[in-house]
Amino acid sequence: MQTNLADFIKDTPQGIEAERILRACVHCGFCTATCPTYQLLGDELDGPRGRIYLIKQVLEGREPSESTRMHLDRCLTCRSCESTCPSGVQYGRLVDIGRHVVEARVPRSGAERLTRWVLREFVPRAGLFGLSMKAGRMVRPLLPGALKSKVPNVRPTGQWPAPKRARKWIALAGCAQPSMAPSVNPSAARVLDALGISLQEMPGAGCCGAVRYHLNDQEGGLDDARRNIDAWWPAIAAGEVEGILMTASGCGVQVREYGHMLAGDEAYAEKARRVSEMTQDVSQLVLREAKVLRALLEQRGPGSGERIAFHAPCTLQHGQKIRGVVEGLLAAAGYEVLPVADAHLCCGSAGTYSLLQPELSLQLRDNKLAALGAGGPSRIASANVGCMTHLESGAQVPVVHWIELLDERLA
Ligand code: SF4
Ligand code: SF4
Known part of the structure; x- marks a missing residue:
């Protein structure tokens, strides 16, 4: 053009x-x-x-x-x-x-500016966000439908294994996941421990920066990136960790862009490039360890054949170009992975989109749930906390992270 x-x-x-x-x-x-x-x-x-x-x-x-x-x-x-x-x-x-x-x-109205400011300042602060989720759960039955759907039920987290393996990876906790789906990272830690890798979250790391960046606070998003790099760098520089693991594909796509986003920042460009290179989605790491996984699955005998519909988040399939990996791992673990029509389409969650464009978001969610439900799954699995909670707000069956299914199978 x-x-x-x-x-x-x-x-x-x-x-x-x-x-x-x-x-x-x-x-x-x-x-x-x-x-x-x-x-x-x-x-x-x-x-x-x-x-x-x-x-x-x-x-x-x-x-x-x-x-x-x-x-x-x-x-x-x-x-x-x-x-x-x-x-x-x-x-x-x-x-x-x-x-x-x-x-x-094009200036926005005062109300729009306020909504965006609240989202930018509130969602990325894991502590504050977690407190509001706790409060929301206490009064959940009294909340109106739209708000209730933003306060998901949580599953028990179980134990995080002691970091006894020689191979170590960093995990990002993120901002929303610890309070909206706190069972995900402990599940990933148990699966990886079984594969011979210890997973640890680093104090000081937090939101990946996607919330602020995509709400047009690009400087705020870059500050989040710098803070995470600072939290991870001592372990990286000391050669103590093999990589950085993402269990939320929305965070993964952002962290893998740090190198690009901070290319013009003299103090951080090289570190950001290295961090992006070292970052992988949990599905990529589990796939790399497929031989060990296969042996563990054989020890545990045949899988349940439970019917699962997998929703591939856009940040996984389009953003990170990871396609078919999760489906293959779940099938190898003995689940029946159902075909899903129009699997390339977004579920309507898209970060803060579900709050800013509720009508379009709900239409997309309902279309997605119809496609996911067509084969009669007993559970829906996904790979990103935003998609999981958005789908759960209208789903007839439980919605989980796929790593939780693998964790169950290896338990
Ligand atoms: S597919 Fe869309 S973005 Fe790509 S070249 Fe054609 S019009 Fe442009
Ligand atoms: S909503 Fe349409 S234009 Fe926007 S990223 Fe998705 S496919 Fe592209």
């Missing part, structure tokens, strides 16, 4: 990156058919090609309007369009740049 970026952005790092991405787009529109918001709304401007065009216009100097911002707000940043695009257009990076420019030029 021909571009002629305006002076305000043309020679900046963002402008150079945006121009490269825009030029890769040949405007073919293949991406449109796989965009969840285009499927719901049927408007070209609510699909990737239309949004790319809107961003191009803004970066070329056209004044954005409230309508421009609305079409960008409606995007889930699910990156399904990236998976479809034959030209490798990095839409996710482009939309971050476009949103940043539009946000600065």
